[in-house]
Amino acid sequence: MTVAESTTDLEALLAAADEGLAFDGLRLEREDDGYALETPETKHAGLDDAALRDALGPLEAYVSNWRYWQREIEGEGTARRAFLRWCERAPLADAERADRRTLDDATLAVPERYEALADGIDRGWGQLRITARFVDVEKPNGERVYDLWHADDAGSDLGDLDVYDDPREARELATEDEDGRYRPLKTAPTLRSGWAFTELSGRELVDTVEFLYPATVANWHRELRGELDVDHWLETAERQTGIYDVIDELPREAVDWMAEACCVDSQCLRRREWQYEEGDDLDVDGGDGPFPCREPCSVVIAAARKWTILESEEERTYELELTTSELNQLAELIDAAAEGRTDEIREADVNDGANRYRARYLRAKRFDEEGTLDATEREP
Amino acid sequence: MQALVIAAHGSHLNPDASDPTYAHADTVCETGAFDEVREAFWKEEPHFREVIRTLEADEVFVVPLFISEGYFTEQVIPRELRLEDWDPERWESDGTDASQATLEATDVGKTVHYCGPVGTHDAMTDVIVQRAESVTEDPDVGDGFGLAVVGHGTERNENSAKAIEYHTERIRERGRFDEVKALFMDEEPEVDDVTDFFETDDIVVVPLFIADGYHTQEDIPEDVGLTEDYRLGWDVPAEVDGHRIWYAGAVGTEGLMADVILERAADAGADLGDAVERVRAATAVGTDGETRSEPGPGAGAGD
Ligand code: SF4
Numbered sequence: 001m002t003v004a005e006s007t008t009d010l011e012a013l014l015a016a017a018d019e020g021l022a023f024d025g026l027r028l029e030r031e032d033d034g035y036a037l038e039t040p041e042t043k044h045a046g047l048d049d050a051a052l053r054d055a056l057g058p059l060e061a062y063v064s065n066w067r068y069w070q071r072e073i074e075g076e077g078t079a080r081r082a083f084l085r086w087c088e089r090a091p092l093a094d095a096e097r098a099d100r101r102t103l104d105d106a107t108l109a110v111p112e113r114y115e116a117l118a119d120g121i122d123r124g125w126g127q128l129r130i131t132a133r134f135v136d137v138e139k140p141n142g143e144r145v146y147d148l149w150h151a152d153d154a155g156s157d158l159g160d161l162d163v164y165d166d167p168r169e170a171r172e173l174a175t176e177d178e179d180g181r182y183r184p185l186k187t188a189p190t191l192r193s194g195w196a197f198t199e200l201s202g203r204e205l206v207d208t209v210e211f212l213y214p215a216t217v218a219n220w221h222r223e224l225r226g227e228l229d230v231d232h233w234l235e236t237a238e239r240q241t242g243i244y245d246v247i248d249e250l251p252r253e254a255v256d257w258m259a260e261a262c263c264v265d266s267q268c269l270r271r272r273e274w275q276y277e278e279g280d281d282l283d284v285d286g287g288d289g290p291f292p293c294r295e296p297c298s299v300v301i302a303a304a305r306k307w308t309i310l311e312s313e314e315e316r317t318y319e320l321e322l323t324t325s326e327l328n329q330l331a332e333l334i335d336a337a338a339e340g341r342t343d344e345i346r347e348a349d350v351n352d353g354a355n356r357y358r359a360r361y362l363r364a365k366r367f368d369e370e371g372t373l374d375a376t377e378r379e380p
Numbered sequence: 381m382q383a384l385v386i387a388a389h390g391s392h393l394n395p396d397a398s399d400p401t402y403a404h405a406d407t408v409c410e411t412g413a414f415d416e417v418r419e420a421f422w423k424e425e426p427h428f429r430e431v432i433r434t435l436e437a438d439e440v441f442v443v444p445l446f447i448s449e450g451y452f453t454e455q456v457i458p459r460e461l462r463l464e465d466w467d468p469e470r471w472e473s474d475g476t477d478a479s480q481a482t483l484e485a486t487d488v489g490k491t492v493h494y495c496g497p498v499g500t501h502d503a504m505t506d507v508i509v510q511r512a513e514s515v516t517e518d519p520d521v522g523d524g525f526g527l528a529v530v531g532h533g534t535e536r537n538e539n540s541a542k543a544i545e546y547h548t549e550r551i552r553e554r555g556r557f558d559e560v561k562a563l564f565m566d567e568e569p570e571v572d573d574v575t576d577f578f579e580t581d582d583i584v585v586v587p588l589f590i591a592d593g594y595h596t597q598e599d600i601p602e603d604v605g606l607t608e609d610y611r612l613g614w615d616v617p618a619e620v621d622g623h624r625i626w627y628a629g630a631v632g633t634e635g636l637m638a639d640v641i642l643e644r645a646a647d648a649g650a651d652l653g654d655a656v657e658r659v660r661a662a663t664a665v666g667t668d669g670e671t672r673s674e675p676g677p678g679a680g681a682g683d
Contacts, residue, residue, distance in 0.1 A: 078436055171402055175395050184392040186425045210434060214426035218433040229487055241455055294430075298423050302392060 009067045009142075010056065016070075023070060024090065024110055026062040040109060061114045064142025072143075073202050079221035080206045087146065087205075088113060088121050088132040098226030102290045114140060120147075125290060126213055126269040127151050127191045130205065146205035150193035161196040167204050170197070170211035185299045187213055187269045187289070216270070216291035223273075223292050231295035234277040240301065247304040252276060254311050259284040261338075262300050263293070270297075320375035322366070329353035329362060383416035383437035384408060384645055387428060387457050388445040388590065390421030397591045398424055400632045401445055407638035407663065413655035414441075414645075422452070428460035432485045432492065440485070440492045441645040445632065447499030447531070447588055448543040449478050462486045463494060475539040476500045476546045480648035493648035498632075498640045499543045499588065501647075505550045507636045512557075512584040513665040515616060515628040522556035526578035530571050530587040530600060533564030541567065544588050557584075565599060572603045575621040582617070582624045590632035601627060635663030 013021070017028045017035060027038040035047040037055050039062055044055050056063060069090075075081040082096050091107040108116060118140060120133035131147040134140040153161055164170075177183055177190040197208055206217060222228045231239075233255050237248035250258070259282050263272040270293035272286035286293075296304070322330070332353030336342050345352050352358070368374045386405050391397035401419045409417040420431035432440060442461065444453045449471070458466035463483040471478035478496030485492045498504060512527055513519045529551070531544035541564065548562040558580045563571040574585060585604065587596045598610040606614035606627055617624040631637075639659045646652050 075436065079434075080436065168402075168406060182393070182395040184424065210426075215430035215434050218430065222433070239459065241459075242451060297425075298421075298427055299392060302423075 009063050010053065012071065013056075013063055013066065014052075016066075021066070023066050024062070026059070026066055026110070041111075061110050061140075061142075064140070065110050065114070068142040068144060079218045080203065082221050082224065083206055083209075083217045084132075084146075084202045087123050087130055088117060088144070092224065096221070096224045099223050099228070101223070102220065103224070117144065124151060125209060126187065126216070127189060128209065128212065129154055130209075135199070144202065145199040146202065147196065147198045148200060148205060148208055149196040150191060152193040153196065158196060158198070161194055164195060164197050165199065165204075167197070167200070167207035167211055170208045174212050185268060185297065187216070187291075187293075188267060189265070189269055213269075213291065219294055220291045228273065228292055228294055230273050230275075230292075232274045232277045233282075233296060236274070236295045236301070237304070244301055244305055246308045247301065249312070250304055250308045251311055254307055256283050258300065258304060258307060262303065263287065265289065266339075268293070317378040317380075318375040319378050320366070320373065326362060326366070329358060333359060381415040381437035382439045382441065382650055383418065383435045384414040384641070384650070385418050385420050385431055385435075385440060385442045386445050386641060387420050387431075387442055388422075389452070390424030391591075391593070392423050394593055397593055400591050400630070400637065403633075403635070404445070404638040404641055407635065407659055408641060408655070410662075411642075411652075411655035411658050413642070413650070413652045422456065422460075428457055432461060432488050432490055435490070438490050440490055441495060441648055441650050442492055443495045443641045443644045444497040445590055445637075445641070446497040447590060448540045449473060449475055449497060449500060450539045453478070453497045458483075458494060461492060461494070463492060466494065471496060475542040480644075482648075493645075493650070495644040495648050498637065498644060499590075500546065501640050501644055502550070503640045503643045504631075505547045507634050507640060508547055508586050508588070508631055509551060509556070510636045510663075510665055511586045511628045511631045511634045512626070514634060515584060515586075515626050517665075519665045521584070523558070524580060524582060525557050526559040526561070526580040526583040527551060527557040528561050528563050528571070528574055528577070528583055528585045530563050530565070530585060532589070532595065533566035547588070565595065565603070570603075571600060572605075574604050574625070575623045578623065580623075582626065584626040584628060586628045586631050589630040592630045592633060596630045636660070638663060 013028065017030050020029045021027065025040050029036045031045070033046040035052045037044045037047060037052060039059060042055070042059070047055055073081055073084060082092055085092055089106060089108045090113060097103060117132060117134050118137050120131040123130045127150055129149055129151050132144055133147070135143045135145050149161065173195055174186055174191065175183065176192070178192045183190055191212065200208060210217060219228060234248065237250070240247055255276055259272060262268065263286070264284065265287040268287070269289040270287070270291055271289040273292045274295050275281045336345065336354030342354055345355050347356070349355050350358055366374055386401055388398065388401040398419065398421065405417050405419050408414065415437050416435050418426065418431055418434060420426050420428050422428060426434060444457055446452050454468040462485050464486050465483050466481065470481035473496070478500060480493050480495045483492050483494055484490070508529060512521050529544055529548045532540055534540060544562045544564070548560050551557065552560040559578055561569070561577045563569050563574060563577065565571055569577060574583060587600055589596050601607050601610050601614050604625060604627070605620045606618045606625060614627065617626045639656060642652055642656050642659055646656065
């Protein structure tokens with residue numbers, strides 16, 4: 001810390017002391033007989049100006065910590081502040097601990113936190129890794145910066161990654177997956193790797209995270225405060241108009257299948273909190289993501305429309321000729337497509353029912369001239 | 381503190397649909413007029429549903445990046461933003477003169493100034509003209525040129541044609557182009573017959589759409605006869621029936637659109653300082669060497 005910085009910090013602190021100050025273990029108050037100063041490790045009273053300065057000497061960490069949070073980050077009660085405090089394992093305000101599902105209790109008091117920030121404190125957020133650290137490790141002045149990258153790159157050299165510093169570039173990174181396919185659902189676990197944002201300010205970090213996983217910080221914060229406003233399936237479906245007006249007719253059990261198809265961890269990192277309706281939970285587990293999903297998203301709504309139309313069809317019975325292995329092969333094909341596994345099946349792996357040659361063979365054998373599966377409907 | 385939300389359609393299928401929204405948001409952001417600037421979408425994230433809660437500001441200006449008043453601006457956006465006291469009557473509009481309504485977003489208790497869509501604002505007329513300047517790379521384009529403003533036409537929205545006709549009339553009154561016509565994809569007069577409606581050799585065709593996509597990159601170029609197959613692309617200008625067609629693509633991709641967004645917010649009471657002037661200067665034809673030519677007097681500076 002430079003002399004100038006440390007003096008301004010101190011002057012600002014003294015000015016704040018007039019009102020009484022209590023923050024992150026530091027308490028400073030001007031009383032009739034002088035200043036009262038307290039931390040978990042020290043306790044003084046009746047200090048005059050000079051004695052207070054002396055007493056604060058060894059408490060530099062508390063002073064710069066106060067400045068960073070109260071003067072620089074500010075935003076008392078905001079999601080941004082809570083998220084940044086969570087990033088460095090700082091304790092959150094009581095109001096932000098109403099729902100403890102995503103909170104671990106391993107918060108750090110100022111001295112331990114300062115030690116950890118010198119090395120960097122890591123946090124996971126979906127597929128993201130966030131490191132909070134001091135700008136200046138040698139002489140920490142309380143100034144934090146944040147690095148952000150993909151969990152898969154945790155062991156990579158920065159030199160091997162594309163390094164960015166403008167949060168807006170995250171929009172581009174979130175657009176396509178590793179194979180160049182468009183990602184309409186930003187919380188799908190298909191975020192590509194190979195990039196890093198370094199030395200972001202607190203605000204820039206939150207902006208970047210929000211470009212990658214929109215609204216996740218805001219809803220996480222609401223949940224912590226016990227204020228997450230969940231809209232269950234039925235409410236959301238009934239609200240729809242236009243071409244989506246029909247989706248409230250999707251049968252109850254189909255909503256379970258839909259959640260299993262779309263909302264499980266392998267497909268979406270949001271933790272689904274919505275149910276069929278209040279008091280009527282879906283069978284499918286909501287997942288383990290740190291950030292909650294408070295209502296069916298637009299991708300699910302669009303798919304629900306398709307399923308509503310498909311589910312309105314009556315079931316019929318068909319007769320078709322298949323060997324037992326061919327029936328099993330149909331099951332394997334569906335499973336491979338559902339798991340997105342078809343690209344991984346090796347060309348010559350004819351033991352896999354979803355192998356392309358096996359699929360082409362089945363088509364050649366069992367499809368008719370029109371190119372459809374040769375089956376006849378059985379008379380009822 | 382004041383925030384701006386640009387509310388656009390977006391797409392589940394086409395990654396380019398949100399590009400103009402991002403570009404205009406960046407332009408507005410760089411003016412520093414708002415403490416926060418956010419994009420929000422119907423088909424992408426952040427969804428309309430969640431966007432207001434991501435803001436710290438208590439005053440939020442929402443500008444729909446849509447062409448016309450109708451289903452999205454009157455029903456979907458206000459409903460998804462939870463503007464419970466919304467009623468289309470509050471715009472007192474007959475289809476082209478929505479201004480703004482001040483409401484509360486009930487989930488967050490913030491004040492929302494819900495603005496009319498960009499497409500019906502007067503400043504949009506200038507964007508259409510600037511689009512013609514950009515595609516011809518001539519800031520003085522007009523003499524000897526016809527201008528076709530192309531809209532979708534009726535679908536579920538009777539106002540969709542009104543916006544097109546409104547700007548067509550305004551441009552016609554200025555007398556800058558020899559002829560100005562409103563044409564449509566789904567109703568008469570149809571854009572397929574574009575050359576029948578113009579005497580001029582040169583015709584600039586500007587589709588009044590927000591983003592380039594299926595309609596502007598596949599349908600219209602094929603309908604107009606610019607190309608047999610959109611995948612083969614087309615020339616600008618392209619020869620069709622003895623006319624030169626300067627096809628501009630979606631008007632919403634024009635840089636000056638950011639100005640319309642600001643004007644909407646200003647009309648609703650946003651404090652913008654000199655942001656409007658700065659955006660006009662930054663997005664004028666000729667300031668970006670790639671696709672634009674010499675700056676002309678008053679290019680893009682509005683009336
Ligand atoms: S509805 Fe399902 S798929 Fe969509 S964001 Fe929520 S959890 Fe993910």
